[in-house]
Amino acid sequence: MISLRMIRENSPCASGWRKVREANKHRDIDDMFPMSSILESNDFSDTLWSARCIENQKKLFANFAWWCANKTLTYTRDKCFSDCLVVVKKYIDGNATREELKTVISFTRKAADTIYAAHSRSVYSHVNNAAIHANDSVVHAADAVYSSDDDDDANAVYYDSYIDYVDLAADAADTSSIVAYYSSCALNSAANVFNDSSGVRKEQEEKLKQIIDAGVWLD
Secondary structure, three states: OEEHHHHHOOOOOHHHHHHHHHHOOOOOOOOEEOHHHHHHHOOHHHHHHHHHHOOOOHHHHHHHHHHHHHHHHHHOOOHHHHHHHHHHHHHHOOOOOHHHHHHHHHHHHHHHHHHHHHHHOOOOOHHHHHHHHHHHHHHHHHHHHHHOOOOOHHHHHHHHOOHHHHOOOOOHHHHHHHHHHHHHHHHHHHHHHOOOOOOHHHHHHHHHHHHHHHOOOOO
């Protein structure tokens, strides 16, 4: 649940604020209402943005980032990326250490760099482009989960590099929702390469609504 005051105190963009305020003009500023209703009044990115207004939900949106990244694996044949997501999920669930996660992220990033270098020496094909989006999604979702326990300034600086892409303001408190959106964009981009994206965003919206209504991750 969320309130208009909670949204306003986090400095929403003017257009997003107008939409959600108009949709809830019958409410007092402190009335609580379902966060999932923002999907109806605004859009997918505004709903994920509003995650920053809810305390203690980093794990929920880390799981959503993982879920989006996991969906991209159909576009890549590189096993290291699927192996990485196995460790990421174990870490989210408390079954892997930060050192194990750090190790697999480092290995996966090196593999991604090798793949990108190989692709840059050739003309990009649809398959290569989809793989790039898929691999990016895995690496950044893993980074987000690793960093979601940290609240230092370095974290904020690191995620500033994604501001232009996701069109969101990043700081240490936002990292899980920021990269959840980044991962969802990468999934949509990969799907668009093969013209099979008609149901991708709809599936994401339904999953997002499901988990924020429940307040817990649902497999």
